[in-house]
Amino acid sequence: xxxxxxxxxxxxxxxxxxxxxxxxxxxxxxxxxxxxxxxxxxxxxxxxxxxxxxxxxxxxxxxxxxxxxxxxxxxxxxxxxxxxxxxxxxxxxxxxxxxxxxxxxxxxxxxxxxxxxxxxxxxxxxxxxxxxxxxxxxxxxxxxxxxxxxxxxxxxxxxxxxxxxxxxxxxxxxxxxxxxxxxxxxxxxxxxxxxxxxxxxxxxxxx
Numbered sequence: 392x393x394x395x396x397x398x399x400x401x402x403x404x405x406x407x408x409x410x411x412x413x414x415x416x417x418x419x420x421x422x423x424x425x426x427x428x429x430x431x432x433x434x435x436x437x438x439x440x441x442x443x444x445x446x447x448x449x450x451x452x453x454x455x456x457x458x459x460x461x462x463x464x465x466x467x468x469x470x471x472x473x474x475x476x477x478x479x480x481x482x483x484x485x486x487x488x489x490x491x492x493x494x495x496x497x498x499x500x501x502x503x504x505x506x507x508x509x510x511x512x513x514x515x516x517x518x519x520x521x522x523x524x525x526x527x528x529x530x531x532x533x534x535x536x537x538x539x540x541x542x543x544x545x546x547x548x549x550x551x552x553x554x555x556x557x558x559x560x561x562x563x564x565x566x567x568x569x570x571x572x573x574x575x576x577x578x579x580x581x582x583x584x585x586x587x588x589x590x591x592x593x594x595x596x597x598x
Contacts, residue, residue, distance in 0.1 A: 392458050393449065397442030405435035406588060409493070421494035428493030432485040440481050441474035447540040477539040480550045484532035488525045495521035496585060509593040515586045522581025526574045531566035533573060 413427035445461050452461070465473055499517035504510050538553040557565040 393442045393445040393461075396458075397439045401435040401439040401442075402584075404438060405431045408434045421497055424493040424497045425490045428489035429486045432489045433482050436478065436481050436485055440478045443481070444474055444477060444540050447537065451541055477536050480532065480536040480539055480553070483550070484529055484536050487532070488529045491528060492521050492525040492581065495524060496581075509589060511586055511590065514589040515582045518585030519578040519582035522577040523574045526577035527570060530568075530570040530573055534566050534568055537569075 409427045409431035411427075412430045413423050416423035416426060445458060445465070448465060449456070449458070449461050456464070496517050499520055500513060501507075503517060504513040534557055535550060535553045538557055539550070561568065
């Protein structure tokens with residue numbers, strides 16, 4: 392429920408900011424796509440980060456509890472700040488991710504579909520490939536973000552301490568932990584996201 396409640400408004404803001412910034416910057420270049428992607432994720436992550444933190448806590452909790460109980464317990468123990476503790480690290484992750492993801496998607500889309508027509512298979516394939524490549528390259532920052540979210544404000548005060556903890560526990564290998572599952576998660580996710588988005592963009596745009 393944490394993901395469900397946050398994903399709708401976060402994605403609406405995400406694509407709205409992306410299209411708006413891309414249009415302001417000229418629209419067609421891969422650089423415009425990259426800059427628009429970073430702006431879009433900074434805006435949407437401000438909404439999604441608290442919900443993502445709650446999701447992590449619920450997944451790791453030894454007891455079954457509701458979303459509301461999780462919020463109350465977390466705020467009582469660590470304060471409201473804990474909900475956004477990982478936001479700086481999250482945007483450090485998502486900005487590079489989307490700076491790569493958006494131009495990769497746009498570039499692959501133009502390569503496979505030069506006409507720019509609505510082609511679901513192309514959108515799906517380009518989305519999966521772009522998401523997988525961006526996920527692999529940004530795995531180290533995702534490890535640090537997850538460490539912050541799961542260890543919490545009681546043990547860690549920021550990105551530097553989280554980075555040091557990962558190094559002490561696992562060395563260099565620790566920063567690549569979870570890369571394969573991350574790629575496998577992002578590929579279908581970005582494939583579905585882009586396919587659905589392009590579909591609604593196509594049917595809602597006057598022909």
